[in-house]
Amino acid sequence: MAGKLIILSGPSGTGKSTISRKILEMDEFNLSFSISACSRKIREGEIEGKDYYFLTIDSFKSKIEDNEFLEWEEVYPNQYYGTLKIEVERLKSMGKNIIFDVDVNGAMSIKRRYKEESVTIFIQPPSLDTLEQRLRSRKSETEETIAKRLRKVNMENTYARKFDHVIINENLDDAVKKAADIVRDFLIQ
Numbered sequence: 638m639a640g641k642l643i644i645l646s647g648p649s650g651t652g653k654s655t656i657s658r659k660i661l662e663m664d665e666f667n668l669s670f671s672i673s674a675c676s677r678k679i680r681e682g683e684i685e686g687k688d689y690y691f692l693t694i695d696s697f698k699s700k701i702e703d704n705e706f707l708e709w710e711e712v713y714p715n716q717y718y719g720t721l722k723i724e725v726e727r728l729k730s731m732g733k734n735i736i737f738d739v740d741v742n743g744a745m746s747i748k749r750r751y752k753e754e755s756v757t758i759f760i761q762p763p764s765l766d767t768l769e770q771r772l773r774s775r776k777s778e779t780e781e782t783i784a785k786r787l788r789k790v791n792m793e794n795t796y797a798r799k800f801d802h803v804i805i806n807e808n809l810d811d812a813v814k815k816a817a818d819i820v821r822d823f824l825i826q
Contacts, residue, residue, distance in 0.1 A: 639667060639732040642725075642751050643820050646737075646744035647760035647797075648790045650771040652806040656760060657738045659813045666820055669733040671724055674700070674709075676717040690721070708739070708746035713785060720747065734824060741796040756823040758816055759800035763807040765790060 643660075645653045661668050674690040676697045685691055692700070697717045701709055709719030718740060728735045737747060741759075748757050762768035768790060772783045797803050802819050806812040 639734060640729045640754060641734045641824060642737065642747060642755035643668070643734065643823065644737045644739065644744045644747055644755055644757045645760060645816070646739055646741050646757065646800070648762065648768060648793045649786045650768050650775070651760040651762045652771070652809060652812060653760040654738050655809065656804075656806070656813055656816050657736050660817055660820060661736060663817060666824060667732070667734050668736050668820075669728045669731065671720055671728065671735050671737045673737075673739060674706075674717075674719050674721055676715065690724075692717075707750065708743040710740055710742045712740055718743065741793050745796070745799060756819065757800040757802070758819055759797045759803045760812070760816075761794065761797060761803055761805045762790075763805055767807075 645657050647653050657670065660666065661670055672686065672688070672690055674692050674697065676692055676694045679685065679689075679691050683689065694715055694717070697719070700706060700721070705721055705723065706719040707722045707725055709717060712718050720737065720739065720743060725735060737744070739747065744757050748755050762771070765787065769783065769787060772778050772786055778786070804812050804815045
């Protein structure tokens with residue numbers, strides 16, 4: 638079945654992007670990645686139109702006003718993230734199932750709109766210390782950014798109970814296997 642939505646979310650640094658990439662590599666799921674739009678600066682190694690659609694703040698706000706987003710969030714002051722409606726429709730028209738890597742509010746917005754067509758998976762770190770270590774190992778975050786992300790974790794973790802599934806990413810291979818099992822079960826329903 639095509640057109641189903643797999644929504645991964647959780648605090649920054651939990652491994653949701655890595656897990657989603659590994660699931661995408663599995664040919665059995667007919668998946669395409671929903672590329673989010675954001676207003677933050679591009680990080681080293683990221684590619685426009687592959688990792689994100691990088692927009693200026695003004696361009697992002699204009700698309701909000703024009704109702705072009707399925708969901709969007711001002712995650713940090715003047716740092717917007719969102720899913721363009723046209724991106725979801727493009728992938729659905731190609732007969733693809735779609736995997737999302739979004740923040741918790743975005744996940745809930747997509748789930749509300751596509752309740753029967755979607756499954757939500759919350760990726761949780763084994764501990765706050767592990768999460769901090771992962772954020773630091775990126776070497777792309779400032780101390781201020783790391784502190785902001787860590788302050789946000791408690792709020793994000795309160796959403797876990799609203800998700801269809803929760804995976805604690807203590808071991809990446811185990812977390813990928815659990816996520817793949819969830820996706821497999823969902824797609825054959």
